[in-house]
Amino acid sequence: MKEDNVSRSDKKNTGSAPLSSERQTSPQKIVLVGNPNVGKSCFFNYMSGMYVDVSNFPGTTVSITKGKYHNNDLFDTPGIYGVGSFNDEEKVARDIILSGDIILNVVNALNLDRDLFLTLQLIDMGKKVSVLLNFCDELKKQKIKIDTKKLSGLLGVEVFETTAVDNAGFDKLEDAVKMARTGKQALELQSILNHVIEKSVPQSDALLILEGNESIAEKYTRPCGTADEREKIYIGRRNRVNDIVDQIEYEDSKKGEIFNLFGRYSLQPATGIPILLVMFALVYLFIGEFISQRVVNFTENTIGKNLFEYNVKSFVGNYTPVDIKLISKDNTGNDVIIKTFQFPSGMDDDQSLKNEFRVMSKKPGVQCDFIFHNALPQLFFGEFGVITMTVTYLLFLLLPLVIGFYIVMAFLEDSGYLPRLATMLDRAFNKVGLNGRAVIPIMLGFGCITMANITTRLLGTEREKSIVTAILQFVIPCSAQLAVIAALLSGAGIGPIILYISVIFTVLIVLSTTLNKMLPGESSPLLIDLPMVRIPRMSNVLKKTYFRSVGFMKEAGFWFFIGALGVGLMQITGLLTVWQNAISPLTTVWLKLPKEAANAFVMGMVRRDFGAAGLFHMNLTVMQKTVAIITITLFVPCIAAFVVMLKERGWKEGMIIWFSTWITAFIIGGIVAQIVI
Amino acid sequence: MPNSTLDKSRKGNFITVVKLPGGEIKSQLIRLGISEGDTLKCIERLPGGTIVVRKNRQEIALGFDLAKKIHVTLSEKHS
Numbered sequence A: 001m002k003e004d005n006v007s008r009s010d011k012k013n014t015g016s017a018p019l020s021s022e023r024q025t026s027p028q029k030i031v032l033v034g035n036p037n038v039g040k041s042c043f044f045n046y047m048s049g050m051y052v053d054v055s056n057f058p059g060t061t062v063s064i065t066k067g068k069y070h071n072n073d074l075f076d077t078p079g080i081y082g083v084g085s086f087n088d089e090e091k092v093a094r095d096i097i098l099s100g101d102i103i104l105n106v107v108n109a110l111n112l113d114r115d116l117f118l119t120l121q122l123i124d125m126g127k128k129v130s131v132l133l134n135f136c137d138e139l140k141k142q143k144i145k146i147d148t149k150k151l152s153g154l155l156g157v158e159v160f161e162t163t164a165v166d167n168a169g170f171d172k173l174e175d176a177v178k179m180a181r182t183g184k185q186a187l188e189l190q191s192i193l194n195h196v197i198e199k200s201v202p203q204s205d206a207l208l209i210l211e212g213n214e215s216i217a218e219k220y221t222r223p224c225g226t227a228d229e230r231e232k233i234y235i236g237r238r239n240r241v242n243d244i245v246d247q248i249e250y251e252d253s254k255k256g257e258i259f260n261l262f263g264r265y266s267l268q269p270a271t272g273i274p275i276l277l278v279m280f281a282l283v284y285l286f287i288g289e290f291i292s293q294r295v296v297n298f299t300e301n302t303i304g305k306n307l308f309e310y311n312v313k314s315f316v317g318n319y320t321p322v323d324i325k326l327i328s329k330d331n332t333g334n335d336v337i338i339k340t341f342q343f344p345s346g347m348d349d350d351q352s353l354k355n356e357f358r359v360m361s362k363k364p365g366v367q368c369d370f371i372f373h374n375a376l377p378q379l380f381f382g383e384f385g386v387i388t389m390t391v392t393y394l395l396f397l398l399l400p401l402v403i404g405f406y407i408v409m410a411f412l413e414d415s416g417y418l419p420r421l422a423t424m425l426d427r428a429f430n431k432v433g434l435n436g437r438a439v440i441p442i443m444l445g446f447g448c449i450t451m452a453n454i455t456t457r458l459l460g461t462e463r464e465k466s467i468v469t470a471i472l473q474f475v476i477p478c479s480a481q482l483a484v485i486a487a488l489l490s491g492a493g494i495g496p497i498i499l500y501i502s503v504i505f506t507v508l509i510v511l512s513t514t515l516n517k518m519l520p521g522e523s524s525p526l527l528i529d530l531p532m533v534r535i536p537r538m539s540n541v542l543k544k545t546y547f548r549s550v551g552f553m554k555e556a557g558f559w560f561f562i563g564a565l566g567v568g569l570m571q572i573t574g575l576l577t578v579w580q581n582a583i584s585p586l587t588t589v590w591l592k593l594p595k596e597a598a599n600a601f602v603m604g605m606v607r608r609d610f611g612a613a614g615l616f617h618m619n620l621t622v623m624q625k626t627v628a629i630i631t632i633t634l635f636v637p638c639i640a641a642f643v644v645m646l647k648e649r650g651w652k653e654g655m656i657i658w659f660s661t662w663i664t665a666f667i668i669g670g671i672v673a674q675i676v677i
Numbered sequence B: 001m002p003n004s005t006l007d008k009s010r011k012g013n014f015i016t017v018v019k020l021p022g023g024e025i026k027s028q029l030i031r032l033g034i035s036e037g038d039t040l041k042c043i044e045r046l047p048g049g050t051i052v053v054r055k056n057r058q059e060i061a062l063g064f065d066l067a068k069k070i071h072v073t074l075s076e077k078h079s
């Protein structure tokens, strides 16, 4: 792990002794805790200076972010409304809080009555706490006054006023760490807690046991508190919060109703749906047109294929037998082979031919197809080369798309739009056993199924995760695939587009209603707080995008590598050809497509748009094209998505979904073929 | 004041929470700031019954299935 100890406050406070003297002695665990969207990550980025260890996903920082503050470990946690075990985010945060030495509790000054519940719980746990009262800029704007001194007195811990976006009050962060202390705990809790503590359970754990956290109770083999007991504690705490807020908050203006037009309009379907459509159009222009056409075209072809792969492959080709096909586009846009070079004992062996190849291959518009004779170069540098294809795919194709999507997601997240969209669509999602929050992974799926699969974590129950994961793998085409589909159907008229959309939509409805009926249990209802709508700060959006892209690459990259190795091995062992022949009857008779279309399905397993792109070169009728893309859309997700799905949902569920997509794709594709062709 | 459930409230209504459903969801509601005896304002009611309420400066959306389990009294004016 890289370390960066030169945080900004470190530079400012070179003279301050107390923390630096601690530096050699006892590293502490400092944990940033707070409700969602209160600015925890702003503090984290500032305090840790450069970023260290990231995995952070939209709507859910389920994984913990760890950095260094002076000599101490600093943790960023998912936003929570209380310490508990109601969902994955809470469990992750809970465990870090329990093990933490110092809690920096970030609080939104505008929502004290919501945020202080967590503060009081942390104090009741007996943790050393300092409160960072954030959003002080908004306090002034909305003419609200908070008596910070009194608040500090009532809580029994220090309270520091901050405005994280402007780094205001950050000079006090070192004090906040130093002066963190245990606050005033609820009196009625102490007597109950005392007899649990006697039995050598730390106070923080004891409180959580009392509040009904089963896993903590099991850890100490203590009887767990009941839901009723928790309720009683919660109500008591809620009353204390209301009491405190009454004492410290003064509003100058009349009952401060900030009426936010955009926020309201985005809720009601009559206005919210047009807003959604405009958003879609903007996102499409940015990702579909700008990133996936222009940027990717440059990075994938110019940098990836022509620069990176060309040089790696011709370097390897110097020493090993290779045939090279030079391919160019003719004036109708079809690929034609202009010349095939043969180097039966490597390019270095035949300098004159090598030079001829060099010159010809440098001509504009010429692509080189290297066919290595030996198995190993083939495996690592060939068509599915573990080194060549993986690098091009990950860095030059996937990365720009992922960055594009994270920019959009961070923008939507920071604007406060997503929870409102979830609210507007809640009723529609209820029909298929989901609540509005499911819109987030599904929307992400149109960008990249792999990313979306990870985001299913934010859903409340296993049942909802299963339904959404299935929807993603079966029916949602990713952006790369959408681009190829759009190109294939362009000029075909409106008919095929309507056919395509209605078939996919029907499958979506049937699939989700069936799963809703079949899966046991109940889905969780929508309960979501709507943050203020505001224009996101670009610096924050970019920061988030950067950290998340790194996290994504770490998560998906390794597995993609493994996948490429697998397909590569299939190719050199000849299994790939066996495969192609095996499914070709299905292709010709049932789907009524040419035999070579079978290749598209094999390729489609590696990358979804590979599959669709393979159809370009075939002479298909419009209806054949439509059948083919319906089948490809319903067909299995790409290899990276597949592996991430296995990780998220387990082997059994993952394999069931994967095989079911095979079956569905061929059944539905075939039925459509039998009707329309 | 007539007894009712939250899903019946209209935009602009003032709501007094009489009884929350039990179990985990109750704890979650209390944490968010909605507990029995509180007064909320209904600021949106979407077709189908999704309800958006405001408590102080905090807006909270509740799905229909949850809203219909929350017993409230409704009034046109702030009490």
Ligand SMILES: Nc1nc2c(ncn2[C@@H]2O[C@H](COP(=O)(O)OP(=O)(O)O)[C@@H](O)[C@H]2O)c(=O)[nH]1
Pocket: A034, A035, A036, A037, A038, A039, A040, A041, A042, A043, A079, A134, A135, A136, A137, A138, A162, A163, A164, A165, A166, A414, A536, A537, A540
């Ligand atoms: N106006 C204002 N916005 C803030 C302040 N602190 C954070 N934000 C914004 O609040 C949003 C959420 O911040 P973030 O650090 O991601 O919150 P987290 O979810 O707690 O990690 C971002 O758009 C920030 O720019 C503040 O003091 N004032």
Ligand SMILES: [Mg+2]
Pocket: A040, A041, A061, A077
């Ligand atoms: Mg965060």
